[in-house]
Amino acid sequence: MPENAPVLKVENIKKRFGKTEILKGISFELNKGDIKAIIGPSGGGKSTLLHCINFLTRFDEGHIWLNGIEVSYTDKRELYAYRQKVGMIFQDFNLFDHLSALQNVQIGLVRVKKMPKAEAKERAMMELERVGLKEHYAKYPAELSGGQKQRVSIARALAMDPEVILLDEPTSALDPELIGEVQSVIQDLASGGMTMMLVTHEIGFAGSLAKEIMFMDEGVVLEKGAPKKILSEATCDRTREFCAKIIHLHHKSA
Amino acid sequence: MTSEILFLRNEVTPAMIRGVWMSIRLIVPSAIFGLIIGIVVGTLRVYGHSFLKAAANIYVTFFRGFPLLVQLYLWYFGLARFGIFFTPYTAAVIGFSLCSGAYHSEYVRGALLSIKSGQMLGAQSLGFSKTQALFSIILPQAVRRALPGCGNELIYLIKYSSLAYMVTCIELTGEAKILASLYFKYMEMFFIAGVIYLVLVSVATWLLSTVENRLIIPGFEPPRA
Numbered sequence: 440m441p442e443n444a445p446v447l448k449v450e451n452i453k454k455r456f457g458k459t460e461i462l463k464g465i466s467f468e469l470n471k472g473d474i475k476a477i478i479g480p481s482g483g484g485k486s487t488l489l490h491c492i493n494f495l496t497r498f499d500e501g502h503i504w505l506n507g508i509e510v511s512y513t514d515k516r517e518l519y520a521y522r523q524k525v526g527m528i529f530q531d532f533n534l535f536d537h538l539s540a541l542q543n544v545q546i547g548l549v550r551v552k553k554m555p556k557a558e559a560k561e562r563a564m565m566e567l568e569r570v571g572l573k574e575h576y577a578k579y580p581a582e583l584s585g586g587q588k589q590r591v592s593i594a595r596a597l598a599m600d601p602e603v604i605l606l607d608e609p610t611s612a613l614d615p616e617l618i619g620e621v622q623s624v625i626q627d628l629a630s631g632g633m634t635m636m637l638v639t640h641e642i643g644f645a646g647s648l649a650k651e652i653m654f655m656d657e658g659v660v661l662e663k664g665a666p667k668k669i670l671s672e673a674t675c676d677r678t679r680e681f682c683a684k685i686i687h688l689h690h691k692s693a
Numbered sequence: 694m695t696s697e698i699l700f701l702r703n704e705v706t707p708a709m710i711r712g713v714w715m716s717i718r719l720i721v722p723s724a725i726f727g728l729i730i731g732i733v734v735g736t737l738r739v740y741g742h743s744f745l746k747a748a749a750n751i752y753v754t755f756f757r758g759f760p761l762l763v764q765l766y767l768w769y770f771g772l773a774r775f776g777i778f779f780t781p782y783t784a785a786v787i788g789f790s791l792c793s794g795a796y797h798s799e800y801v802r803g804a805l806l807s808i809k810s811g812q813m814l815g816a817q818s819l820g821f822s823k824t825q826a827l828f829s830i831i832l833p834q835a836v837r838r839a840l841p842g843c844g845n846e847l848i849y850l851i852k853y854s855s856l857a858y859m860v861t862c863i864e865l866t867g868e869a870k871i872l873a874s875l876y877f878k879y880m881e882m883f884f885i886a887g888v889i890y891l892v893l894v895s896v897a898t899w900l901l902s903t904v905e906n907r908l909i910i911p912g913f914e915p916p917r918a
Contacts, residue, residue, distance in 0.1 A: 495814050515822065523820035533815030537834045537910050547819035550829050581912020592815075599819055 444507030731797020
């Protein structure tokens with residue numbers, strides 16, 4: 440492993456669906472412990488970017504390195520190993536509906552990491568405890584609230600010992616009163632030094648958590664910088680306009 | 694009156710027992726093979742590579758398109774012309790399994806399509822290969838959703854197993870037909886056979902609902918009546 444290589448390096452990712460270019464060459468680096476947030480209007484390519492980084496969506500051009508080693512589609516084994524290292528949290532949780540909370544966390548350990556069942560169970564229990572859901576281990580997704588589901592999905596990702604976690608609008612599908620419990624789990628991860636990439640509309644949360652915010656629209660990063668700069672002193676009109684709208688909305692609803 | 698009882702005891706009962714036994718020997722393996730074929734073919738039709746997908750589609754086209762009786766005639770009488778001889782029993786089980794498999798595959802296909810793509814993405818993001826995800830995440834859910842449809846097909850199978858006697862595999866309907874012609878008691882014999890099928894179907898229905906209840910995912914229970 441090359442010394443001092445960024446944990447995750449993404450270079451010039453391009454993706455088109457038919458004639459529409461969704462990503463027009465996105466690059467960034469995440470060093471160990473970095474937290475970056477991506478904000479921007481819907482349809483700007485934020486989710487597609489995260490899906491591309493996890494190779495869940497096939498991109499047309501670009502390169503991705505994990506700890507200085509390039510990853511590609513061609514070696515499936517490498518790809519599966521890479522995905523274990525890059526945790527993904529989805530907007531709509533994507534918990535396995537037929538498995539209990541415990542089994543949701545356990546199954547990756549057993550099937551992918553080939554861990555003995557008892558050991559996997561113990562580990563899964565530990566991760567559920569970490570997100571505050573130990574007593575709900577036997578419940579099925581349909582019996583959990585949205586916030587609890589998202590916390591199980593975070594536990595599921597954590598069990599795989601990821602080096603980076605990609606969060607794709609983790610609180611967008613939640614009722615307002617459930618957002619806090621998920622955010623506090625993410626906050627704990629941040630305090631623990633987890634490297635994260637967060638796509639969100641909660642710009643206040645993004646601002647308090649991230650070292651850098653990237654504003655993305657129409658497939659390009661229009662502007663990036665420290666939260667304070669992006670949220671209040673953006674140089675780009677489009678960024679200013681977007682942030683003003685969202686802040687206005689929050690004040691109205693608060 | 695006594696002659697009727699004697700007739701029932703000496704002729705009807707042994708014939709019906711023979712017939713039911715043969716019917717069960719036809720239904721059980723056909724149901725198992727049919728279900729396996731259906732799951733494999735249904736999965737290939739959704740997730741298979743283009744060649745396998747096309748092959749699976751052609752299979753379904755033929756086996757759902759030809760009348761079952763015609764299929765049985767082809768297996769038993771038709772293939773004999775090419776020097777391939779099946780016993781009546783084997784021909785019937787092959788015919789039933791392949792026909793049933795084609796129908797099952799349609800239920801399985803529908804169930805697979807109803808599973809949200811997020812389930813696959815969730816699994817892949819943890820490092821599952823597509824095949825692993827299919828076996829541990831997608832199929833366990835799809836099979837549950839396919840169960841009511843597949844159960845329906847199994848009920849059909851119990852009844853279309855009566856076609857076996859057309860290729861001289863004498864099962865319940867065959868035995869009833871023989872007795873009916875011999876003693877000219879069509880009403881009585883076929884009515885008895887019908888009732889026995891009804892019993893078989895009822896047992897199967899009960900078994901299927903037991904399995905369905907066993908597999909219920911908490912949080913998805915149907916409202917209690």
